[in-house]
Amino acid sequence: MKVLYCDVCKKAVENPVPSRSFFHIADIDICEPCKDELDAAVKYTVRGKKPFDYSWFDELTLKLLRDGMQRGKIAAPKR
Numbered sequence: 397m398k399v400l401y402c403d404v405c406k407k408a409v410e411n412p413v414p415s416r417s418f419f420h421i422a423d424i425d426i427c428e429p430c431k432d433e434l435d436a437a438v439k440y441t442v443r444g445k446k447p448f449d450y451s452w453f454d455e456l457t458l459k460l461l462r463d464g465m466q467r468g469k470i471a472a473p474k475r
């Protein structure tokens with residue numbers, strides 16, 4: 397059995413399915429719940445930011461991931 401560990405919440409994911417139950421972004425591995433949090437956090441920020449541009453989009457994603465690794469979870473902005 398294959399087990400991977402999420403870089404953010406440190407939880408183990410058994411038999412990870414890439415892009416389904418486990419995600420690899422830049423050089424960071426994250427599990428599905430963390431990916432959901434990341435998507436929500438990104439979506440929230442994107443809404444107030446125009447025009448859309450991939451350069452800050454990638455930067456934002458990485459910043460949220462790095463912060464998440466330090467805190468042990470993705471910090472979604474307050475809604």
Ligand SMILES: [Zn+2]
Nearest residue numbers: 402405427430
């Ligand atoms: Zn996780």
